[in-house]
Every structure is written in C-alpha cells, then in structure tokens.
Amino acid sequence: xxxxxxxxxxxxxxxxxxxxxxxxxxxxxxxxxxxxxxxxxxxxxxxxxxxxxxxxxxxxxxxxxxxxxxxxxxxxxxxxxxxxxxxxxxxxxxxxxxxxxxxxxxxxxxxxxxxxxxxxxxxxxxxxxxxxxxxxxxxxxxxxxxxxxxxxxxxxxxxxxxxxxxxxxxxxxxxxxxxxxxxxxxxxxxxxxxxxxxxxxxxxxxxxxxxxxxxxxx
Numbered sequence: 558x559x560x561x562x563x564x565x566x567x568x569x570x571x572x573x574x575x576x577x578x579x580x581x582x583x584x585x586x587x588x589x590x591x592x593x594x595x596x597x598x599x600x601x602x603x604x605x606x607x608x609x610x611x612x613x614x615x616x617x618x619x620x621x622x623x624x625x626x627x628x629x630x631x632x633x634x635x636x637x638x639x640x641x642x643x644x645x646x647x648x649x650x651x652x653x654x655x656x657x658x659x660x661x662x663x664x665x666x667x668x669x670x671x672x673x674x675x676x677x678x679x680x681x682x683x684x685x686x687x688x689x690x691x692x693x694x695x696x697x698x699x700x701x702x703x704x705x706x707x708x709x710x711x712x713x714x715x716x717x718x719x720x721x722x723x724x725x726x727x728x729x730x731x732x733x734x735x736x737x738x739x740x741x742x743x744x745x746x747x748x749x750x751x752x753x754x755x756x757x758x759x760x761x762x763x764x765x766x767x768x769x770x771x772x773x774x775x
Contacts, residue, residue, distance in 0.1 A: 583771030588759055590770070592617040592703070593668065594675040596747035597682045600634060604684050608634045609658070612665050612686075613744025617675070620756050622749070628668040629745040630661045659693045662686070669700065677727045677751045679704040703773065705730065705755050711773075712761030730754040 595614040601607035615627040633655040656664065665686070676682045679702050687697040706725050713721050731738050731750050734757045740746025767773060 583769060583774075585770045586768055587770055587773050588763070588768070589619050591619075591672050592675045592755070593670075593672045593700075594748045594752040594755060595665075595682060596676060596744045596751060597685055598742070598744045599685055602681070604688055607685075608632070609661070609685055609689055610634055611744040612661060613746070613748045614665065614668055615745070615748050615752060616672070617752050617755065620759065622752050627745060627748075628665065630664050631655045632658050632661045634658075658689055659695075662689055662693065662695065666695075666698075669698070671700065674698070674700050674702045675705060675751065675755050676702065677705045677730070677747070677754070678724070701770075701774070703755075705751055705758060708755070708758045708762065708773065711767065712758055712765065727751065727754070 593614050594617055595612065597609050597613075598611040599607050599609050609632055611629065611631050613627075613629045616623040631654065674683070683698065683702055690697055705727075709725050709730060710721050715721075727747060727750060728738065728741070730736070731741070731754065734754055736750050736753050738750065741750065762768070762773065
C-alpha cells in the first residue's frame, strides 16, 4: 500500500485504518507464517452460472508443505460442460465419493481456519467459493488472500526491454521454477504446484527486501 503521508513509519492506528492490517500483524515474517494453498476445479468460468466441482487445499507452514495435512473434496453438481471436462477430467458419473455443495464448503472452512489463503489468480477461486457460501446463507471468507500471479510480478526487475505482463499463468510459473506438471488441472495437484511456486516467490521477494506481511500486501 502506498503511504500517502510520506512518512517512513505510520502510527499503528493510522496504518490499520489505511491498510486493514494491524501494525503487529503487518510486521510478521511471511516466511514463518502458516498458509492454506488452494485451487478449485469448476464447470466453467461464469461466476453466476458455473459451479465448483472440486476443492483442493494443502497447508504450508514455515515454507514446508505439510503433506499429510491436505483436503480434496468432490462436489455433486448437475451441470457439466464438455469443454471444461476436457481440461480437468471430472465427469458427471464417476464412481467417487461426492459431497453436497454445503457439506464441501463446511469441510473447507473447517480445514481453512484462520490461516492466510494462497491461490493462483485467487480472485476467481475466492469469488466461486464466496458465491457458493452466499447460496447457502453462509458468511463470506474474510481470511487474507495472496495471489501468486501478482506476487510473482513483484519479483521481476523493472525493464523497458522486457515489460511485465499483467497476468502469469500457473503453467508459466511451473516452467519458470521447473515444477513437475504431472497432476496439472486437478485441484490438489494445482494447489501443490502453487505451493511450490509460492515458496520460490518468497525467496525472490526476500532478495528484494520484501519480507513482512505488510510489504507483501502493499
């Protein structure tokens, strides 16, 4: 967040008012925090018409992926789009345990707790989740959210020769960081790729002197 007052250090009360981040929380080292890295597979990209088919999430603590602490839930849905099915491979009549949308959301919220969310192009996933929550009269997710596409841009040098793009795909990050894409386009697989990319991004941010939650959220 830009400091409009030109001060090196804002008073705690003013920082909280401007950024929504308490001073003490803002000074936390991002490499030492706990995150939930998530991805959703959906029937399409329309926020109103399409629905979530699968939620995949894993916990990342102090830059270590907690392999045994993960969530993957499939949702029963009536609508399946052939084009999206070709991408994620989730079919309408597969023999796998499926939850209702409300059950899946409750499982996700229980797993999430108060942890910071990390996702690639997070606006899409969070909008789909929050829309689903609203359909069931449940409150929206208010956890802090970090987007790996936006954070990756922060690690890049300013160059008139090679300008930054507005968005970077998860495939581009996987190729950049040499991450295996074997389970690409599965919710938990994409969450795993995002988690590894996030760890590498944190390393790049540290080289630029960006180490606190306050700096990351600016």
